[in-house]
Amino acid sequence: GQQLNQSPQSMFIQEGEDVSMNCTSSSIFNTWLWYKQEPGEGPVLLIALYKAGELTSNGRLTAQFGITRKDSFLNISASIPSDVGIYFCAGRINSGGSNYKLTFGKGTLLTVNP
Amino acid sequence: EPEVTQTPSHQVTQMGQEVILRCVPISNHLYFYWYRQILGQKVEFLVSFYNNEISEKSEIFDDQFSVERPDGSNFTLKIRSTKLEDSAMYFCASSRDRNIYGYTFGSGTRLTVV
Numbered sequence: 001g002q003q004l005n006q007s008p009q010s011m012f013i014q015e016g017e018d019v020s021m022n023c024t025s026s027s028i029f030n031t032w033l034w035y036k037q038e039p040g041e042g043p044v045l046l047i048a049l050y051k052a053g054e055l056t057s058n059g060r061l062t063a064q065f066g067i068t069r070k071d072s073f074l075n076i077s078a079s080i081p082s083d084v085g086i087y088f089c090a091g092r093i094n095s096g097g098s099n100y101k102l103t104f105g106k107g108t109l110l111t112v113n114p
Numbered sequence: 115e116p117e118v119t120q121t122p123s124h125q126v127t128q129m130g131q132e133v134i135l136r137c138v139p140i141s142n143h144l145y146f147y148w149y150r151q152i153l154g155q156k157v158e159f160l161v162s163f164y165n166n167e168i169s170e171k172s173e174i175f176d177d178q179f180s181v182e183r184p185d186g187s188n189f190t191l192k193i194r195s196t197k198l199e200d201s202a203m204y205f206c207a208s209s210r211d212r213n214i215y216g217y218t219f220g221s222g223t224r225l226t227v228v
Contacts, residue, residue: 033217042118042205042219043157088157100145100162100170100212107156 002027006089006105013079014113021087021108022073029091032065032072033102037086046087047074079112086110116140118220120206126226127196135191135223137206146189147207148181149219150174157205163189164212196227 006023013019023032031050035043047058049065049072056063062075072091076083086109090102119138127133139146148160161171163181180192189208193200203224209217 035219040221042207042221044219045217090157100147100164101159101172102149102157102217103159104157 002029002091002093002103004089004091004103004105006108008108009106010109010111012111012113015080017079019076019079019083019110020073021089021110022071023089023091023105024071025091026070027093028069029103030069030094031092032063033090033092034061034063034072034074035088035090035104037088037107038084043088043090076110079110081112081114084110084112116218118206118208118218120204120220120223122223123221124224124226126228129198129227130195133193133196133225135193135204135206135225137189137191137220138187139189139206139208140210140218141187143208143210143218145169145209145212146181146183147209148191149205149207150202151205151222152202160191160204193225196225198227201225201227 004023004025033048034046036046037043047056047063052069053067054065060077065072086107088107089105092102121136146163149157151157159172161175162169178194182190203222205222206220
């Protein structure tokens with residue numbers, strides 16, 4: 001089945017630093033999404049990307065849909081303590097009968113030291 | 115902000131017992147989903163449901179699992195005879211359309227099988 005390789009697995013940074021994480025796949029995805037999960041909560045959608053090459057921002061977050069449709073990155077600028085959490089990439093194929101499911105990466109645990 | 119509501123937040127059950135996890139999706143959403151997350155691992159797709167039938171399911175969603183929309187507001191996941199390895203967080207999600215616009219997750223039910 002489809003697999004997303006997300007890196008890094010964890011990051012420890014100082015408040016104010018920029019952060020970058022990425023996801024790669026051997027399969028093509030037609031939609032890429034980035035979620036944040038905090039303890040005891042469900043994933044919360046941060047950014048959705050629908051077209052290859054698309055670059056989208058949401059406040060201090062910027063994400064890009066790779067031109068090959070096999071990768072995506074998420075950048076967080078000027079990190080703050082409330083950015084702490086697990087960040088997941090997720091992809092959707094939207095073809096061949098697989099229209100609905102999201103395939104998730106294993107997550108990047110972000111810790112921000114004040 | 116509309117949200118997906120899941121009950122209970124935590125359920126403990128004996129191995130072999132049946133459990134029903136309940137979800138109230140966002141009211142104008144038409145597509146419903148269940149995912150699970152084993153502790154420390156990635157979120158995995160179980161099933162999607164549209165127009166009162168399953169539209170897609172994963173290999174995890176075997177004969178022990180079933181879903182139902184018993185009325186106009188609830189969406190349930192039943193596990194017929196729980197196993198220890200069913201212990202996980204179960205997330206319900208819903209979306210307004212098949213383009214996953216507004217794809218929103220609930221806070222989850224933590225199922226512990228003892």
